Amino acid sequence: MSLASALKTGDVTELPSRRDEDWRWTDLRGLVRVLPESAPKFDGQVAAGPFAGLADGEILFVNGRHVSTNGQGEVMALRFVAATDKTSQGASYALVVEPGASLTLLESHEGRAAGYVTDVALDIAVGEGASLTRIVLVDDDAEAVDVVTARVELGAGATFNQTVLTSGARRQRIETHVAHPGAHAQVRLDGIYLLNAQRHADQTTVVTHDGVDGVTSQLTKGMVADQARGVFQGRIIVQPGADQTDARMGHHALILSDKAEIDAKPELLIFADDVACAHGNTIGALDEEAVFYARQRGIPELEARAMLTEAFVGEVVERIEHDGARELAAAWVAKQLGREE
Amino acid sequence: MAAVKETIDTVAALEKYEHGFTTDIDQEFAPKGLSEDIVRFISAKKDEPEWMLEWRLEAYRRWLELEEPNWAKVSYPKIDYQDTYYYAAPKTKEGPKSLDEVDPELLAVYEKLGIPLKEQAVLAGVEGAPRYAVDAVFDSVSVVTTFKKELAQAGVIFCSMSEAIREHPELVKQYLGSVVPTSDNYFACLNSAVFSDGSFVYVPPGVRCPMELSTYFRINAKDSGQFERTLIIADKGSYVSYLEGCTAPMRDENQLHAAVVELVLLDDAEIKYSTVQNWYPGDPETGKGGIYNFVTKRADCRGDRSKVSWTQVETGSAITWKYPSCVLRGEGSSGEFYSIAVTNGHQQADTGTKMIHLGANTKSRIVAKGISAGKSTSTYRGLVSAHPKAKGARNFTQCDSLLIGKTCAAHTVPYIEARNGQSVFEHEATTTRLSDDQLFYCQQRGLSQEEAVALLVNGFVRDVLQQLPMEFAVEAQKLVAISLEGSVG
Numbered sequence: 001m002s003l004a005s006a007l008k009t010g011d012v013t014e015l016p017s018r019r020d021e022d023w024r025w026t027d028l029r030g031l032v033r034v035l036p037e038s039a040p041k042f043d044g045q046v047a048a049g050p051f052a053g054l055a056d057g058e059i060l061f062v063n064g065r066h067v068s069t070n071g072q073g074e075v076m077a078l079r080f081v082a083a084t085d086k087t088s089q090g091a092s093y094a095l096v097v098e099p100g101a102s103l104t105l106l107e108s109h110e111g112r113a114a115g116y117v118t119d120v121a122l123d124i125a126v127g128e129g130a131s132l133t134r135i136v137l138v139d140d141d142a143e144a145v146d147v148v149t150a151r152v153e154l155g156a157g158a159t160f161n162q163t164v165l166t167s168g169a170r171r172q173r174i175e176t177h178v179a180h181p182g183a184h185a186q187v188r189l190d191g192i193y194l195l196n197a198q199r200h201a202d203q204t205t206v207v208t209h210d211g212v213d214g215v216t217s218q219l220t221k222g223m224v225a226d227q228a229r230g231v232f233q234g235r236i237i238v239q240p241g242a243d244q245t246d247a248r249m250g251h252h253a254l255i256l257s258d259k260a261e262i263d264a265k266p267e268l269l270i271f272a273d274d275v276a277c278a279h280g281n282t283i284g285a286l287d288e289e290a291v292f293y294a295r296q297r298g299i300p301e302l303e304a305r306a307m308l309t310e311a312f313v314g315e316v317v318e319r320i321e322h323d324g325a326r327e328l329a330a331a332w333v334a335k336q337l338g339r340e341e
Numbered sequence: 342m343a344a345v346k347e348t349i350d351t352v353a354a355l356e357k358y359e360h361g362f363t364t365d366i367d368q369e370f371a372p373k374g375l376s377e378d379i380v381r382f383i384s385a386k387k388d389e390p391e392w393m394l395e396w397r398l399e400a401y402r403r404w405l406e407l408e409e410p411n412w413a414k415v416s417y418p419k420i421d422y423q424d425t426y427y428y429a430a431p432k433t434k435e436g437p438k439s440l441d442e443v444d445p446e447l448l449a450v451y452e453k454l455g456i457p458l459k460e461q462a463v464l465a466g467v468e469g470a471p472r473y474a475v476d477a478v479f480d481s482v483s484v485v486t487t488f489k490k491e492l493a494q495a496g497v498i499f500c501s502m503s504e505a506i507r508e509h510p511e512l513v514k515q516y517l518g519s520v521v522p523t524s525d526n527y528f529a530c531l532n533s534a535v536f537s538d539g540s541f542v543y544v545p546p547g548v549r550c551p552m553e554l555s556t557y558f559r560i561n562a563k564d565s566g567q568f569e570r571t572l573i574i575a576d577k578g579s580y581v582s583y584l585e586g587c588t589a590p591m592r593d594e595n596q597l598h599a600a601v602v603e604l605v606l607l608d609d610a611e612i613k614y615s616t617v618q619n620w621y622p623g624d625p626e627t628g629k630g631g632i633y634n635f636v637t638k639r640a641d642c643r644g645d646r647s648k649v650s651w652t653q654v655e656t657g658s659a660i661t662w663k664y665p666s667c668v669l670r671g672e673g674s675s676g677e678f679y680s681i682a683v684t685n686g687h688q689q690a691d692t693g694t695k696m697i698h699l700g701a702n703t704k705s706r707i708v709a710k711g712i713s714a715g716k717s718t719s720t721y722r723g724l725v726s727a728h729p730k731a732k733g734a735r736n737f738t739q740c741d742s743l744l745i746g747k748t749c750a751a752h753t754v755p756y757i758e759a760r761n762g763q764s765v766f767e768h769e770a771t772t773t774r775l776s777d778d779q780l781f782y783c784q785q786r787g788l789s790q791e792e793a794v795a796l797l798v799n800g801f802v803r804d805v806l807q808q809l810p811m812e813f814a815v816e817a818q819k820l821v822a823i824s825l826e827g828s829v830g
Contacts, residue, residue: 021412240747255762258729264757270772273744277772281757284765 064089099127156182168199361591400533608644628687631659684717
């Protein structure tokens with residue numbers, strides 16, 4: 001049951017539906033009645049991506065096909081571009097970070113068309129003592145269906161940092177699976193979703209602690225307005241023997257409209273006793289007193305609300321290690337909230 | 342330091358499952374297995390009206406179409422529903438008119454369990470001690486209900502379900518199945534078809550029930566299942582506190598307990614429902630035997646400003662599958678759920694609650710404490726949801742899990758669904774083991790390791806224990822200590 005297998009076979013009954021427990025809030029089967037035809041090879045020119053200028057090199061996929069790989073370095077851009085209206089595409093990419101190496105991956109999913117269906121699968125191995133920072137910016141069309149699944153395996157002492165920034169799609173799922181069989185792994189898994197209109201975004205994470213002394217720190221913040229729907233599913237599994245695991249998960253979200261919806265499932269599955277695990281989840285409206293305070297000082301209401309929301313998600317932006325990416329994330333948040341200069 | 346003294350005494354008095362005795366009592370059974378005939382048999386045994394039989398048969402037909410749920414984090418061999426007695430009752434002559442006519446063997450059982458069935462026995466205690474009325478359910482039938490007269494003076498109806506069907510059909514017809522519909526889920530549906538007895542409570546408008554009500558469930562017969570059904574109706578502005586206790590003998594075979602509890606609350610009513618569940622948990626070494634506790638409990642806060650509070654201490658059962666829920670329909674209604682789930686040996690518990698906010702300004706609070714030791718698994722599974730109309734809904738959830746030993750597991754699976762912009766949901770959960778520092782500190786001061794564990798665990802569950810009525814709190818504290826016996830070292 002996955003979008004990838006449905007795209008392969010063309011059989012819509014392969015799509016995950018509400019009946020699948022892990023997809024209960026992201027129903028693809030009920031939405032996609034017929035799969036659009038497969039996207040053609042794209043011959044045109046693709047404009048520069050959002051991370052242009054920050055990366056040493058670029059790996060480009062257009063309409064599900066690998067087009068080019070240019071340059072090499074410690075900061076790489078990985079782009080998935082959907083360029084043709086009402087088509088479907090599936091892409092997969094495998095990445096290995098050699099032991100001791102360090103890589104910043106600036107990944108973008110760019111909707112340059114309307115109503116497409118896309119599936120991206122990433123297979124990432126981070127070697128012993130290596131470090132990977134993955135910044136994912138998802139900019140989909142309002143009518144798109146997009147599923148991005150990353151499977152990350154960490155060697156002993158490896159570090160993995162991730163921040164996902166998304167404005168949603170008609171139906172969207174960003175799924176990350178992290179496993180660390182080795183000891184002393186460090187994981188940071190963050191996300192921001194800012195949704196309006198009828199957009200939907202689902203951030204699902206599964207962290208499996210197999211090795212001892214792993215540390216996971218997770219923080220996802222979001223805002224939904226209009227009729228949008230935000231979904232957060234975080235699962236932390238601590239396997240028998242994975243002692244001294246320290247895992248913390250936080251999901252905090254704002255609902256700004258009575259027609260919007262947030263669904264959350266922060267799960268802890270613990271099979272070892274020498275651990276410290278915790279999760280926190282809060283959902284609510286903006287603090288009306290803070291809004292009032294700002295208005296009293298002459299800030300128009302809409303701006304005050306945007307300002308407070310920006311500050312609310314700012315904590316996640318601050319945790320991005322890469323300077324350029326952090327600035328870009330801050331600018332992206334401002335733009336989503338209509339606060340661009 | 343009274344608490345410490347008490348804990349030490351408790352630990353000193355530790356013994357294995359103390360309610361594990363069986364009683365050889367002359368009993369009457371329905372033939373083994375389940376069919377329409379058995380349903381008819383049970384209904385006939387209870388002398389039920391036609392409409393009740395129809396209700397049961399309808400449930401049975403629906404049950405045949407349902408599938409057993411498998412989403413809970415529990416595993417057990419497939420249950421053979423044809424290999425169980427669905428009706429077992431102590432043989433009586435005519436139906437006892439007073440306590441004197443009840444089989445003395447049976448009375449001895451309750452004495453051994455420490456349940457006061459004689460009204461004067463309750464009064465014999467300290468002057469001014471709280472009294473409580475008891476409905477004693479033995480296998481499939483209610484044996485005796487105490488203090489009925491005194492309660493009737495206040496207008497409170499407290500009787501067995503079979504009696505309620507005969508004496509108060511209008512109330513039963515109106516409310517039975519209105520909170521948990523017949524085909525709500527597999528086990529509730531099975532219960533609707535074969536339920537044998539249980540308690541019925543009706544508290545009229547404006548009445549504060551003059552004493553605590555309680556039901557004591559005992560499974561005794563071999564290979565039998567217990568299917569009780571409880572219905573409590575709190576009319577406008579009334580209040581009732583209800584306690585429930587359960588035990589069973591030690592046997593190598595698993596026994597099924599599938600109960601349904603329905604609470605109905607009208608305007609300004611309040612129900613406090615406390616459970617101390619201590620069914621036989623199975624052999625701690627081999628995991629053999631024990632009760633399968635598959636229970637559906639739900640409160641429907643229909644009235645504005647009504648309030649329901651579930652408190653449960655779950656220490657028994659081989660498998661627990663139980664989610665006492667609150668449907669917060671009335672404006673300003675509130676629901677509370679306080680739970681301690683202790684698992685040891687090979688026990689598996691998947692328990693939690695559902696808080697469904699439908700009305701405006703509804704409030705709910707969840708405090709769940711799970712303790713796993715031995716090779717056991719304990720899961721908190723909960724749902725908090727707010728409907729678009731539930732403006733101003735407020736929820737606070739706290740679930741903490743404590744792990745004792747390397748081979749146990751503790752899981753937290755909360756679902757949160759917020760559908761309007763004016764509600765506030767907070768949820769926090771932690772999973773840790775007993776702190777070495779604290780254990781060391783206690784042992785340094787002369788407590789043995791087991792005493793230290795009992796003391797720390799009691800501190801961990803204190804928030805919930807405080808919610809229990811006095812007599813139960815003491816009992817529950819002991820139970821928690823006993824359940825954890827042998828889990829350290």
